[in-house]
Amino acid sequence: MSKETIKIFDTTLRDGEQSPGASMNTEEKIQIAAQLERLGVDIIEAGFAAASPGDFDAIEKIAQRVEKSTVCSLARAVDADVKAAGEAIAKAKMKRIHTFIATSPIHMEYKLKMKPDEVIKRAVRAVEYARTFVEDVEFSCEDAGRSDISFMKEISDAVIEAGATTINLPDTVGFRLPFEIGAMVKEMSEYVRGRAIISVHNHNDLGLGVANSLEAVVNGARQVECTINGLGERAGNAALEEIVMALKVRNDVFSNFVTNINTKEIYPTSRLIANITGIEPQPNKAIVGKNAFAHESGIHQDGVLKHKETYEIISPKDIGLDLNDTLVLGKHSGRAAFKDKLSKLGFTLEDEALNRAFERFKILADRKKEICDDDIRALVTNEMTKAAQVFEIVSLQLMDCSEGVPSAAVKIRKGEDETMDASIGGGTIDAVFKAIDRITGYTGRLDEYKVKSVSEGKDALANVTVKVSFNNEPAVIGHGLHIDTMLASARAYIGALNSYLSMEGKLKARYTDSSITV
Numbered sequence: 001m002s003k004e005t006i007k008i009f010d011t012t013l014r015d016g017e018q019s020p021g022a023s024m025n026t027e028e029k030i031q032i033a034a035q036l037e038r039l040g041v042d043i044i045e046a047g048f049a050a051a052s053p054g055d056f057d058a059i060e061k062i063a064q065r066v067e068k069s070t071v072c073s074l075a076r077a078v079d080a081d082v083k084a085a086g087e088a089i090a091k092a093k094m095k096r097i098h099t100f101i102a103t104s105p106i107h108m109e110y111k112l113k114m115k116p117d118e119v120i121k122r123a124v125r126a127v128e129y130a131r132t133f134v135e136d137v138e139f140s141c142e143d144a145g146r147s148d149i150s151f152m153k154e155i156s157d158a159v160i161e162a163g164a165t166t167i168n169l170p171d172t173v174g175f176r177l178p179f180e181i182g183a184m185v186k187e188m189s190e191y192v193r194g195r196a197i198i199s200v201h202n203h204n205d206l207g208l209g210v211a212n213s214l215e216a217v218v219n220g221a222r223q224v225e226c227t228i229n230g231l232g233e234r235a236g237n238a239a240l241e242e243i244v245m246a247l248k249v250r251n252d253v254f255s256n257f258v259t260n261i262n263t264k265e266i267y268p269t270s271r272l273i274a275n276i277t278g279i280e281p282q283p284n285k286a287i288v289g290k291n292a293f294a295h296e297s298g299i300h301q302d303g304v305l306k307h308k309e310t311y312e313i314i315s316p317k318d319i320g321l322d323l324n325d326t327l328v329l330g331k332h333s334g335r336a337a338f339k340d341k342l343s344k345l346g347f348t349l350e351d352e353a354l355n356r357a358f359e360r361f362k363i364l365a366d367r368k369k370e371i372c373d374d375d376i377r378a379l380v381t382n383e384m385t386k387a388a389q390v391f392e393i394v395s396l397q398l399m400d401c402s403e404g405v406p407s408a409a410v411k412i413r414k415g416e417d418e419t420m421d422a423s424i425g426g427g428t429i430d431a432v433f434k435a436i437d438r439i440t441g442y443t444g445r446l447d448e449y450k451v452k453s454v455s456e457g458k459d460a461l462a463n464v465t466v467k468v469s470f471n472n473e474p475a476v477i478g479h480g481l482h483i484d485t486m487l488a489s490a491r492a493y494i495g496a497l498n499s500y501l502s503m504e505g506k507l508k509a510r511y512t513d514s515s516i517t518v
């Protein structure tokens with residue numbers, strides 16, 4: 001019997017970005033989309049085009065670059081949203097608009113303040129309008145988990161008639177138990193058989209997102225929506241890596257199904273997302289957590305030494321994690337070893353980018369004795385996701401003591417010119433950022449500041465993430481990497497400014513284009 005393909009719909013760049021603190025800039029989203037394509041996901045939900053000019057810009061750029069996966073934008077059942085989605089994905093080789101409206105009584109009455117008939121009308125209009133941009137239209141019954149099944153059948157009939165090809169049944173608030181999701185999916189997939197495919201999108205509020213998704217597959221779902229590392233609104237979404245590995249490891253149960261995922265790209269993808277968002281999977285997280293393959297107790301270690309499978313149901317190699325790779329890089333390592341390490345970590349860099357990364361590696365190696373894989377991942381990701389550098393930090397001098405006023409003197413390069421200025425501040429970081437504002441002429445409002453150590457030890461790299469809003473426009477993200485936390489902070493702030501400047505013209509054009517309501 002030929003196997004059925006379960007489509008993997010990745011929404012890390014949309015629902016994943018809804019995790020508090022997980023915002024990403026355009027360059028970072030492009031890198032993530034390229035990695036998701038390598039991973040083999042069928043559909044990349046690249047964002048919500050109408051949500052912000054930055055989202056629109058990122059989706060548009062992803063649509064122009066991704067070739068093997070379908071690129072999708074989310075849209076409310078609102079003309080302006082559908083138009084923005086259609087325009088953002090216009091250049092994609094394979095494209096989809098995903099439109100949604102809530103179908104549960106509680107959402108219709110209190111949030112939408114619409115009668116069920118009006119909800120159906122809005123859904124039909126959105127799907128019909130979406131079909132004027134693309135052939136592939138997905139419709140979601142938001143809060144399907146708490147919706148009346150007969151109403152979902154009625155709205156599905158209407159949107160399928162209007163041209164929807166996928167009906168998604170999100171358990172938006174993660175309320176349902178596996179047997180309930182199974183029953184809902186079975187009834188709905190039998191109802192729409194031959195007319196549309198049924199998809200699920202399970203949230204993790206009760207920790208059941210993955211279990212619910214697997215139960216949905218058994219009962220007829222042929223598309224599963226999920227995110228890397230389980231990122232997503234509130235407690236997150238079902239984790240892609242867990243769903244895919246469960247389908248693979250338990251192929252005795254799921255023998256009729258396959259996915260297009262190259263599981264060896266799971267670990268590199270997980271690390272890329274963790275480095276970019278600064279959100280580490282919990283250590284005991286299944287598949288990609290730091291401890292997922294660590295055996296701590298004597299009896300387990302004894303068993304594993306005698307026969308790995310006594311305690312291991314997954315080989316780390318299957319997810320692209322090579323625990324036996326002992327090549328440690330340091331100040332005496334050359335380009336060949338560096339290049340070899342990059343390719344083992346899943347990076348392929350053009351010559352120029354490779355040279356820049358190698359230079360930064362050498363500078364780091366002068367200060368840090370041993371460079372571990374996570375240092376290299378952070379360094380290369382940082383290099384690849386940098387916006388064009390209008391401003392660059394040249395040097396930083398700080399004065400701080402427990403009784404005095406913190407002050408910072410910063411030298412910044414712009415093209416050929418170098419400018420130095422100083423500022424005092426409420427704290428050292430405040431002084432650094434104020435000095436940068438004085439030199440560049442842009443005043444930023446700091447919305448978020450996060451610092452994370454990339455590896456262990458006192459000489460670990462600091463990875464600083466900032467979210468800054470310039471000129472009261474939508475906030476942008478910047479990352480800075482350095483052994484010195486203050487320098488990493490200055491780089492992150494300048495990175496955010498560079499990112500803002502690279503989008504400034506576009507943002508303004510979209511704000512002032514009266515045909516687009518965002």
Ligand SMILES: CC(=O)SCCNC(=O)CCNC(=O)[C@H](O)C(C)(C)COP(=O)(O)OP(=O)(O)OC[C@H]1O[C@@H](n2cnc3c(N)ncnc32)[C@H](O)[C@@H]1OP(=O)(O)O
Pocket residue numbers: 015018048050051052075076077078100101102111112113142172233518
């Ligand atoms: C379950 C999910 O994850 S849904 C996706 C969630 N993602 C996001 O919200 C992305 C970020 N959101 C945003 O940037 C903004 O909310 C925007 C741009 C989409 C809309 O902003 P605003 O116009 O200011 O509206 P606001 O967010 O305050 O309220 C949402 C409005 O959309 C309506 N709405 C919500 N969902 C839908 C829908 N699917 N179809 C039509 N209307 C909807 C709400 O009823 C509300 O309408 P009201 O203003 O008439 O009361």
Ligand SMILES: CC(C)C(=O)C(=O)O
Pocket residue numbers: 015074100140142143168170171172173201203
């Ligand atoms: C828009 C839909 C698919 C969603 O994110 C949800 O319901 O959680």
